[in-house]
Amino acid sequence: MSPSDGVTAPGGTSGASSHSREALTVGSDLLHIRIEPVGPLTRVTLAGEIDCDSTALLKAALTRALDDCSDSLELDFGAVRFCDCSGLNVLLHIRACAENRGVRLTLARADYAVQRLLELTETRALFCLTDPAPAPPPNPPDVAGPV
Numbered sequence: 001m002s003p004s005d006g007v008t009a010p011g012g013t014s015g016a017s018s019h020s021r022e023a024l025t026v027g028s029d030l031l032h033i034r035i036e037p038v039g040p041l042t043r044v045t046l047a048g049e050i051d052c053d054s055t056a057l058l059k060a061a062l063t064r065a066l067d068d069c070s071d072s073l074e075l076d077f078g079a080v081r082f083c084d085c086s087g088l089n090v091l092l093h094i095r096a097c098a099e100n101r102g103v104r105l106t107l108a109r110a111d112y113a114v115q116r117l118l119e120l121t122e123t124r125a126l127f128c129l130t131d132p133a134p135a136p137p138p139n140p141p142d143v144a145g146p147v
Helices: 055-068 085-101 112-120
Strands: 024-027 031-038 041-050 072-083 104-108 128-130
Touching: 024 055, 031 055, 041 055, 041 085, 055 072, 055 085, 072 085, 072 112, 085 104, 085 112
Parallel strands: 041 072, 072 104, 104 128
Antiparallel strands: 024 031, 031 041
């Protein structure tokens, strides 16, 4: 990764010349990513929007996190407001890389929209979801009176 990839190393310097088990923050106008080791787990906290404008950054950051990961990689979607199919393609790529390396990948706190994307694309079974957000309440029926 280069400084233009948006990787900020501990202490505020940009770049990724040395991979370490220290927390990193990656950011753009659309998406903020924090990579943090927690024991044998590497947690990646995502906040913002995942679409074609942010997937290059996402892919670079997740590849970095996977390179630094020893056992499990957790992607925390709790603050993700939007994820489209370009984001799903990155997730599928990272899933395949993790599987090849024997790393367990989990998606944590995925909201209903992300869960629905996985269901509609029939990729839900490929991911382990933990602490998924509940589905939104159904829309109340129209209660329009006589016209």
